[in-house]
Amino acid sequence: MKNIKFLFLFLFAGALLTTSCGNDDDDDGGGDGIDCSTVKFSTDIQPIVESSCAIAGCHNAGSIVGDYTSYAGLEDRAKDGTMETSVITDKTMPKSGSLSQDQLDKFKCWLDAGAPNN
Secondary structure, three states: OHHHHHHHHHHHHHHHHHHHOOOOOOOOOOOOOOOHHHOOHHHHHHHHHHHHOOOOOOOOOOOOOOOOOOHHHHHHHHHOOHHHHHHHHOOOOOOOOOOOHHHHHHHHHHHHOOOOOO
């Protein structure tokens, strides 16, 4: 019985140490190497959207689920939190699979900045 208590104590301590030694980022929106002040819609976000979202069968011109071929078409969803939920939090968009970590970090920076049309 003493050995079982020791084993549980050991496992609990190990679990506690591994969770407390994780990444302590304060979720400032930027990942390693991303300078949020340089992220712009025109040079960073629009190319991601064009290649992953504003494509046939998704958010292209005339789509009933939203047209992301222009800033105006995605602005409301970017500013109301819908885009952040589906792209960053749930990672359910794009349907073809989650974006790379670098792309996710850029999206997070842009959304945290208020999704400007810059």
